[in-house]
Amino acid sequence: MVHDITRAAIVGATGYGGAELIRLLQAHPHTEVTCVLSSSSSGTPLSGSFPHLTNIVELELEAIEPAAVKEKADVVFLATPAGVSAELTPRLLEQGLKVIDLSGDLRLKDGAVYEKWYKRSPASDDMLEQAVYGLSEVYGEKAAGHSVISNPGCFPTATLLGLIPAVRAGWIDPSSIIIDAKTGVSGAGRGIGLGTHYSEINESVKAYKVNAHQHIPEIEQVLGAEAGQEVIVTFTSHLIPMTRGILSTLYAKINGAHGTQEFIDLYRNFYAGRPFVRIRENGIMPATKEVSGSNYCDIGFSVDERTGRVTIVSVIDNMVKGAAGQAIQNLNLMMGWEESTGLHFVPMYP
Numbered sequence: 001m002v003h004d005i006t007r008a009a010i011v012g013a014t015g016y017g018g019a020e021l022i023r024l025l026q027a028h029p030h031t032e033v034t035c036v037l038s039s040s041s042s043g044t045p046l047s048g049s050f051p052h053l054t055n056i057v058e059l060e061l062e063a064i065e066p067a068a069v070k071e072k073a074d075v076v077f078l079a080t081p082a083g084v085s086a087e088l089t090p091r092l093l094e095q096g097l098k099v100i101d102l103s104g105d106l107r108l109k110d111g112a113v114y115e116k117w118y119k120r121s122p123a124s125d126d127m128l129e130q131a132v133y134g135l136s137e138v139y140g141e142k143a144a145g146h147s148v149i150s151n152p153g154c155f156p157t158a159t160l161l162g163l164i165p166a167v168r169a170g171w172i173d174p175s176s177i178i179i180d181a182k183t184g185v186s187g188a189g190r191g192i193g194l195g196t197h198y199s200e201i202n203e204s205v206k207a208y209k210v211n212a213h214q215h216i217p218e219i220e221q222v223l224g225a226e227a228g229q230e231v232i233v234t235f236t237s238h239l240i241p242m243t244r245g246i247l248s249t250l251y252a253k254i255n256g257a258h259g260t261q262e263f264i265d266l267y268r269n270f271y272a273g274r275p276f277v278r279i280r281e282n283g284i285m286p287a288t289k290e291v292s293g294s295n296y297c298d299i300g301f302s303v304d305e306r307t308g309r310v311t312i313v314s315v316i317d318n319m320v321k322g323a324a325g326q327a328i329q330n331l332n333l334m335m336g337w338e339e340s341t342g343l344h345f346v347p348m349y350p
C-alpha cells in the first residue's frame, strides 16, 4: 500500500522529548520532520542545540506561529512543559492541524483536578473532551481519525499497562493498590536544577513529590473508569542515578485465589497481538535495561500466597514508550497505519 508522506512539526524541539521524537521519526517510513519550533532559540540550527543530530537533521529552529506551521506540516507534536498545550492546541486545531500532546495538559478530564495537581489553569472543557487519552494498547482504537491525542505520562504508562488487565478482570482489589516507582533523570527534562544536579543524584536514591505527584490523579482517573468505582492509590516516585528508564512495582490484594501462572495467562491474552507489551514467564522480573531505547513495556508477576498479594513489575524507557515512542504509536493509530510502523527498535544491551 502506498502512503503519502505526513509532515511533522515538533514544538519543544530543544528538549529531550523533542529530540527523541526527531531521532525516532528518522526511521518512520511515512513521516518526515519538516519543522522544528522553539520559544527561545528560533533562527538557530537544531544541531546547535543537539550536536548528535549534525548532518542528520539540518533544520533551523523556527518561532511558534500556527499559521506558518500549517504551511509546512500536517501533524504537530507538543513536547512542551505543562501550560503550553492548553493554550496552543486550540490555535493549531483552528489551522486544521492534528496535535499529539506529550504534556499533562489534556490528560485529566476534570479541569478542577488539573488545577489542584498542576497548580495551573486548565485547558477548556471542550479541549479536554476532544482529547483522546492515548494509552495505545488499551484505548488506541479510539485514536483513529481523531485530531488531538493526549499522550499518557511516563509513570502512568508503566503503571496502567501493569494494572489494567487485573483491574478489568476483577482479580485485584482496587482499593489496595500501592505503586512504588523509580525513574531515570531524563524524566525531568533538559532543564538544569539542583534536584537533578550530578553530584546531588549520583550514588543516591530519593523519593520525591510524595503524595503530591501530578501522575496520581491520572492513574486514578483511568483505574476508576476501569473498575467502575472511585479508585484511590498510594504512589511514590523515586529518582535513580541512571539516564533512562522507569520501573514501577505494583502491589495489590488478590480477589479470590489466582496464582502467578494465571496472572501471566491473563495478561498474555489481554495483550495478544499488541507488539510492544511483553510478558515475562515463571515469576521472572524485567529490568529497565531490557527495554532501553525501545518502545517495549515488559511486565513480570509474582503471587505471594502468604500475604494474598500480587507483585507486578512493569518497565519502560521513559523517553520512548513513556513519551516519544508512544506518541508515534498514537500517530500510527490516528492515521490508520500499523501501530508498530517505524518503531521496531531492539533494546540497547547492555
Ligand SMILES: NC(=O)C1=CN([C@@H]2O[C@H](COP(=O)(O)OP(=O)(O)OC[C@H]3O[C@@H](n4cnc5c(N)ncnc54)[C@H](OP(=O)(O)O)[C@@H]3O)[C@@H](O)[C@H]2O)C=CC1
Binding pocket: 011, 012, 013, 014, 015, 016, 017, 018, 037, 038, 039, 040, 041, 064, 078, 079, 080, 081, 082, 084, 102, 103, 104, 152, 153, 154, 186, 187, 188, 189, 190, 191, 318, 319, 322, 323
Ligand atoms: N522526559 C520524559 O521522560 C517525559 C516528558 N514528558 C512531558 O513531555 C514534555 C516535554 O518534556 P521534556 O522534553 O522532557 O522537557 P524539556 O525541558 O527537556 O523540554 C521542554 C521544551 O519545551 C520548550 N518550552 C519551554 N517553555 C515553552 C513555552 N512557553 N512555549 C513553547 N515551548 C516551550 C523548551 O524549548 P524552547 O526554549 O526552545 O522553546 C524546552 O526545550 C513535558 O510536558 C513533560 O512533562 C512526558 C513523558 C516523559
Ligand SMILES: CC(=O)N[C@@H](CCC(=O)OP(=O)(O)O)C(=O)O
Binding pocket: 102, 103, 104, 152, 153, 154, 183, 184, 185, 186, 187, 188, 189, 214, 215, 237, 239
Ligand atoms: C524525574 C522527573 O522529575 N520526572 C518527572 C516526569 C513527569 C513528566 O514527564 O511530566 P508529565 O507530567 O508531563 O508526564 C516527574 O516525576 O514529574
